[in-house]
Amino acid sequence: MKIIEPTESKKSSRTYDAVRxxxxxxxxxxxxxxxLGxxxxxxxVIAKASGYNKSLIYxxxxxxxxxxxxxxxxADQIGEQATGAAITDFLKNEEFIKDPVAFxxxxxxxxxxxYEFLLEHPRYLKILFWEAAEEWKTWNQITYRPDDITQLHELAEAAKKNGIIRQDFDSAMFPILLMNMTTATIQAFSRYGSMLGKLDSPQMREQTIEQIATFIIHxxxxxxxx
Structure with missing residues (x-):
C-alpha cells in the first residue's frame, strides 16, 4: 500500500529548505x-562560497x-533585536527625556x-566602512533604508526643549555622533592596537565603552x- 505524504508536510519541508x-x-x-566591498x-564568487549556483541566487x-x-x-533587523531590548524601557517611558540622571x-x-553589536558583527562594520569609502553610493540605491536616526533625532529634540541637551548643540547631529563615535573607535583599534591593547579583552571593552559614553555625555x- 502506497503511503501519500500530507501536502502540508511537503510544503513545510520545501519552505524550511528555502529559508536555510x-x-x-x-x-x-x-x-x-x-x-571586497x-x-x-x-x-x-558568492555562488561558489555558498555552494549554490548563480541562477538560484538570481x-x-x-x-x-x-x-x-x-x-x-x-543586519539591520539583527541590530534591532540586539539593541532594542535594552532601550525598550526608556522608550516606553519618555519621562527619561526630562530627567538628567535617566537620560x-x-x-x-x-x-x-x-558598541557591542558592532564588535560582535565585524562584517557589518566592514560593510559600513566600504560604504563610507564609496560615499554611500550603493547604500542610497537600495530599496530597504534602515532608519536609525529619526527616533534618536526626535528624542534629542525633546531633551533639548527640556533643557537636558545643551542649547548650542544641533540635535540633528545626535544620532550621527552616537554611531560615528562607536564605529570610528572600533576601527581605530586596528591601527592603534599596539598602544591601546586588545579590543577583545573584557577589561578593554569595558574601558572603551565607558570612555565613549563619557565623551558623548559631556x-x-x-x-x-x-
Whole structure:
C-alpha cells in the first residue's frame, strides 16, 4: 500500500529548505561584501562560497543589488533585536527625556549596546566602512533604508526643549555622533592596537565603552547637569 505524504508536510519541508538556503547565501554574500566591498564582490564568487549556483541566487534575490539589500536588511533587523531590548524601557517611558540622571543612563545604555553589536558583527562594520569609502553610493540605491536616526533625532529634540541637551548643540547631529563615535573607535583599534591593547579583552571593552559614553555625555548634555 502506497503511503501519500500530507501536502502540508511537503510544503513545510520545501519552505524550511528555502529559508536555510537563503541564510547560507546571505552568509556568503555578507562575507564577500565585507571583504571586497559592493563593487568588487562578484556573484559567481558568492555562488561558489555558498555552494549554490548563480541562477538560484538570481531567482531568490533578483540581482546583485537585491542580494546586497537583503544583507543590509538582515543586519539591520539583527541590530534591532540586539539593541532594542535594552532601550525598550526608556522608550516606553519618555519621562527619561526630562530627567538628567535617566537620560545619562540612556546614553550609557545605547552606547554599550551599539558598541557591542558592532564588535560582535565585524562584517557589518566592514560593510559600513566600504560604504563610507564609496560615499554611500550603493547604500542610497537600495530599496530597504534602515532608519536609525529619526527616533534618536526626535528624542534629542525633546531633551533639548527640556533643557537636558545643551542649547548650542544641533540635535540633528545626535544620532550621527552616537554611531560615528562607536564605529570610528572600533576601527581605530586596528591601527592603534599596539598602544591601546586588545579590543577583545573584557577589561578593554569595558574601558572603551565607558570612555565613549563619557565623551558623548559631556559633549551633548548641559554642563550644569553633569
Amino acid at each position: 538556503t537563503k541564510v547560507i547565501i546571505l552568509d556568503a554574500a555578507e562575507e564577500a561584501f565585507a571583504n 559592493y563593487s568588487a564582490a562578484r556573484i559567481d 531567482q531568490y534575490f533578483g540581482d546583485k543589488l537585491g542580494l546586497y539589500t537583503e544583507v543590509v536588511k538582515r 545619562r543612563r540612556f546614553l550609557e545604555t545605547i552606547t554599550r549596546e551599539t 559633549g551633548v548634555m548641559e554642563p550644569s547637569l553633569l
